[in-house]
Amino acid sequence: MKPEFRTIIEPFRVKTVEPIKFTTREHREKCLKAAGYNLFTLHAEDVLIDLLTDSGTGAMSAQQWGAMMVADESYAGSRSFYRLEAAIQNIMGFKNIIPTHQGRAAEHILFTIAAKPGQVIPSNTHFDTTRANIEYGGTEARDLVIPEGRQPDLIHPFKGNMDVEALRQMIAEVGRERIPMVMLTLTNNSGGGQPVSMDNIRTVSQIAHENGIPLIIDACRFAENSWFIKLREEGYADKTPLEIAREIFSYADGCTMSAKKDGLANIGGFLALNDDGLAQQCRNLLILTEGFPTYGGLAGYDMEAIAQGLHEVLQEDYLRYRIRSTAYLADGLVAAGVPIVQPPGGHAVYIDARAMLPHIPSSQYPAQALAAELYLEGGLRPVEIGSLMFGKPQPDGSETAAALELVRLTIPRRVYTQSHIDYVIEVIARVNAHKDTIKGFRITYQAPFLRHFTIQLEPVE
């Protein structure tokens, strides 16, 4: 499926603009120090190109804003809820749709009801909020991605696949009664934004169901995953993204979803379940923690934005541009000699900081050191996905290192143009030229859970 022209054009015109602020290196040095060298603690207006996340940072369409104006803000039985429910069921087919304020709220409700201490939940790779919500309840979160998924420079079309033999072995060892669900994260965010093949989803579903275990999909980037299946998996080239998405969800018993990603909305999420009994228990907890089941922590206009977003995210022009423009950033970095996870993911390009900065040990957080330097050099704000995020403090004061030390350059949806991305490539190429001078960090404060959000650091001299 070669595009007719080489130049990527954004499949939209710009109608509203938001100025971005240019700053000096001196200013950024002050800002970074004041933020405890944690990019999450920066004021966003001191960032020029914000690549921290693709979550809730996308630009909405005129149709979404229009739908928001005619939303129904009724507390109970809102028309906007039924529109959202219909939009989700059209794609995913699940019976019970439970809106939440974002993805982690859906996760928290699901694991509170369905998982017990001492149980184990396998996934290809759990995202950090998923892992934290599972572990918070005393359940183990286990990652079973295929070995290829752990090798940053190895090219494989579906590096997000689950190792199905490892899953079979785990079920035999742990026992099906101690596994409340099997999960699959589409695409595999923490493993490099890599897709999962339809064949793998089908096989994982079969294994889970043979053992009486439900399959729950973390569906945050289901549309991007569907597009990769269309491009890379035999038999899917002529299917529409909607048909592919429908097949994916037909193998599952439910999903958790952050609509801040492939819902093309700035806030929102949902839990979807086929099991009526489980859904009822989840709704009861929803009323306690989020809100009434027909709004679950969202305004009527948020539900309208998501309903429309779910329609737009499956458009072929949009997905072609989305995946191709991420690949454009990857191509530019490879040409500049920067080591990245290959092939590039759907929503982000991941720099392999361990390969780029071999002089900084994991105990000094090489990916964080690189992320901070990209901010100082050109006002970029990427995010560390390495030992700062996933390192585990041990009783003797040491830490286990993360499997990979990655810097994620996350592309907000429909926000930046090709010239913004050209600038990003230029900044990173400049940093690559003086990479040997970059220094690591040590921690001065950390919270017990999800520490990377609030961590405070100081440079190692």
Ligand SMILES: Cc1ncc(COP(=O)(O)O)c(C=O)c1O
């Ligand atoms: C794969 C995955 N799962 C779950 C979440 C959590 O969603 P939220 O940020 O809406 O709570 C995220 C967010 O980045 C994610 O990428």
